[in-house]
Amino acid sequence: MLQLVFASMIGRVRRALPVAVLMSLAAISGRAQAVALAEPGAERAAYERLLPRIEKIAIFDGHAHPGYADDADLDAMAAPPASDSFRIRADNPELSLAAKALFGYPFSDLQPEHAKWLIAKKAELKGTGTAYFNGILDQVGIEVSLANRVAMPPYLDPKRFRWVSFVDSFLFPFDNRAVKARNPDEGVYLPLQEKKLKCELGAAGLKEKPATLDGYLAFVKKTLESNKAHGAVAIKFEAAYFRSLEFGDPPEAKAAAVYARYRAAGSPPEGEYTAFQDYVFRHLIREAGRLGLAVHFHTAVGIGDFFSLRNGNVLNLENVLRDPRYEQTTFVLLHGGYPFDRAGSWLAARKNVYIDSSELDLLLFPAEFSRILQHWLETFPDKILFGSDAFPFNEALGAEESYWLAVQSTRSALAAALARMVSLGEINDDQALKLARNYLHDNAAALYSGKDAFRRP
Numbered sequence: 275m276l277q278l279v280f281a282s283m284i285g286r287v288r289r290a291l292p293v294a295v296l297m298s299l300a301a302i303s304g305r306a307q308a309v310a311l312a313e314p315g316a317e318r319a320a321y322e323r324l325l326p327r328i329e330k331i332a333i334f335d336g337h338a339h340p341g342y343a344d345d346a347d348l349d350a351m352a353a354p355p356a357s358d359s360f361r362i363r364a365d366n367p368e369l370s371l372a373a374k375a376l377f378g379y380p381f382s383d384l385q386p387e388h389a390k391w392l393i394a395k396k397a398e399l400k401g402t403g404t405a406y407f408n409g410i411l412d413q414v415g416i417e418v419s420l421a422n423r424v425a426m427p428p429y430l431d432p433k434r435f436r437w438v439s440f441v442d443s444f445l446f447p448f449d450n451r452a453v454k455a456r457n458p459d460e461g462v463y464l465p466l467q468e469k470k471l472k473c474e475l476g477a478a479g480l481k482e483k484p485a486t487l488d489g490y491l492a493f494v495k496k497t498l499e500s501n502k503a504h505g506a507v508a509i510k511f512e513a514a515y516f517r518s519l520e521f522g523d524p525p526e527a528k529a530a531a532v533y534a535r536y537r538a539a540g541s542p543p544e545g546e547y548t549a550f551q552d553y554v555f556r557h558l559i560r561e562a563g564r565l566g567l568a569v570h571f572h573t574a575v576g577i578g579d580f581f582s583l584r585n586g587n588v589l590n591l592e593n594v595l596r597d598p599r600y601e602q603t604t605f606v607l608l609h610g611g612y613p614f615d616r617a618g619s620w621l622a623a624r625k626n627v628y629i630d631s632s633e634l635d636l637l638l639f640p641a642e643f644s645r646i647l648q649h650w651l652e653t654f655p656d657k658i659l660f661g662s663d664a665f666p667f668n669e670a671l672g673a674e675e676s677y678w679l680a681v682q683s684t685r686s687a688l689a690a691a692l693a694r695m696v697s698l699g700e701i702n703d704d705q706a707l708k709l710a711r712n713y714l715h716d717n718a719a720a721l722y723s724g725k726d727a728f729r730r731p
Contacts, residue, residue, distance in 0.1 A: 331714045
């Protein structure tokens, strides 16, 4: 009872003191008592102190699509006709700023007649082999970038670019005509998954699909093992483009019956196909856990005009992420579940679940992005990872410019988020910089095989 009375008295005293006094008192203990409103100018002053130091932090980029626009192994997906959001349209002047910073681009727009200069400049530099993209990383301040690709090309240095392999093709071994007919987007996506699966069967020495489900699962296992041997550190699901992220848990007998019925011919009804996919999905994440490969999910808005926000909702994964059978599997929720980022962030309470901020640094301007980052920093700061989502939009605007824009946006948004937290007394400058280093580099470096594993000499 006395403790409650004492706590009440302290509360009344604090409410009676002006903010400035509270801030100065807190400085004695090295950190401010958190308040709801900052003193005028405190946030700006903190931003100006923090940003120059944040700009010096080397970055571990946990999600990108590096490569040339004409590289057939760049992605397991293709971009169908769609409506681009405001910031990634070609007339955004930030993109020409990126070209200026990286290549000395002499124009202030990307009109076709001007973009020819940029295309020619890049063609001139691409003959330098691995030095080309290494140089881009050096310019933007990235030490290591994870590369989401079908296969790694010789022009990406394996010391700087680590492979994340796509695995959705394993979910589509049957006649997919019914899936392709659902909407124009699927008509673009599915042929690429079929082509990839055919190549994977060939790489495993198979001329056709194995005769039984057990044989098919053995083929999947062998492929993952081969990918790891060739440098893969994670597997990537783009399943949200094809179906709901809510994966069931069917018995093996059901999946085996579907495989036997449709292996040679025929298009499974949606319910049967989904059950088969659910079973193979769980096989994939078990094998990833066994091999020490992280499991990445696309969990945000997607390209195309027919992407289902309901199916792609990150909360659909909750039954998998909270399943004790997968304690040894590390999950990364790419793009933070946006626009369901606030609810999805609480999934990171699980010890083996991380949130990645890629795509948000390109779609959103820094002011809005900073508010999302602040919420993440105030909840599970040790579970959030930087990602650029760098991708070649076309021949002129490549992964190079999106690397630059993502890094610039993130450093500004991060400084703003941390400045608000400092000005409100939630953390001090030293704590802010530690959080910045963790988010930009150390959380990911520790996740992907040791905090010093990716540091360059």
